[in-house]
Amino acid sequence: MPNLMLFVAPNSCARVATIGLEEIGVSFETSLVRTAANQQNSAEFLKVNPKGKVPTLLIDGMPLTENVAILSWLAAEFPDAHLLPATHTKLEQLKQTADLAFFAGTIHPIVTRIAMPMKTIADSTLSFEIVRPPAIKDMNKIMTMIDARLAQSPWWYGADWSIVDGYLYWVWARISGVGYDGSAYPNIQRHFALNNERPAVQRAMAREDVNIEILKSENLYRAPR
Ligand SMILES: N[C@@H](CCC(=O)N[C@@H](CS)C(=O)NCC(=O)O)C(=O)O
Numbered sequence: 001m002p003n004l005m006l007f008v009a010p011n012s013c014a015r016v017a018t019i020g021l022e023e024i025g026v027s028f029e030t031s032l033v034r035t036a037a038n039q040q041n042s043a044e045f046l047k048v049n050p051k052g053k054v055p056t057l058l059i060d061g062m063p064l065t066e067n068v069a070i071l072s073w074l075a076a077e078f079p080d081a082h083l084l085p086a087t088h089t090k091l092e093q094l095k096q097t098a099d100l101a102f103f104a105g106t107i108h109p110i111v112t113r114i115a116m117p118m119k120t121i122a123d124s125t126l127s128f129e130i131v132r133p134p135a136i137k138d139m140n141k142i143m144t145m146i147d148a149r150l151a152q153s154p155w156w157y158g159a160d161w162s163i164v165d166g167y168l169y170w171v172w173a174r175i176s177g178v179g180y181d182g183s184a185y186p187n188i189q190r191h192f193a194l195n196n197e198r199p200a201v202q203r204a205m206a207r208e209d210v211n212i213e214i215l216k217s218e219n220l221y222r223a224p225r
Pocket residue numbers: 011012013014035040052053054055065066067068104
């Protein structure tokens with residue numbers, strides 16, 4: 001069994017890999033990156049991941065970055081956990097990569113524009129008025145498509161949960177946590193509630209709660225707004 005250490009920050013997209021690891025049930029540790037103190041850009045962290053981002057997974061001390069790669073690696077390394085459905089052709093496998101890339105490359109940047117608009121333009125006060133509304137419009141288009149997909153089956157790939165559902169769980173939590181109106185998407189709401197019932201999701205969230213308490217005690221917790 002490889003030694004696994006995941007660099008995380010509360011509310012970040014590292015939640016998806018944390019859920020994946022909890023679903024697998026493998027032993028792993030997390031290391032809290034204090035983003036409010038810019039620890040992700042410290043010399044020490046940049047040695048591990050020069051991009052200064054979480055999640056970063058240390059596999060026997062070797063760093064793997066990017067959600068698409070980390071989640072694909074976890075699914076391949078621990079096939080019994082069925083983080084992704086079994087595939088029989090390269091094309092089927094690449095379609096799953098396309099789904100993960102859709103979340104990482106298309107949806108995540110819109111999440112950032114909604115949840116952290118101040119990262120997008122210099123004027124942090126105006127960012128909420130200027131950046132957020134068009135991002136919400138972009139997100140509505142995607143959520144309409146996803147809601148229609150989830151009208152057909154409880155999970156992204158049908159009857160069985162996959163890590164793509166964990167990714168959607170993080171997206172939904174992140175945007176609804178800052179007031180995104182999800183009332184037009186009942187199937188995604190149901191999906192979110194179903195995710196909340198999963199013991200692995202609950203364990204991942206409990207890990208995050210511990211880190212939030214640490215950050216609060218250090219006055220380094222920035223609640224989503
Ligand atoms: N493409 C990367 C994006 C990772 C990313 O943007 N992580 C954010 C948290 S959600 C982060 O580390 N932010 C810290 C920063 O940008 O300073 C992935 O999918 O893993």
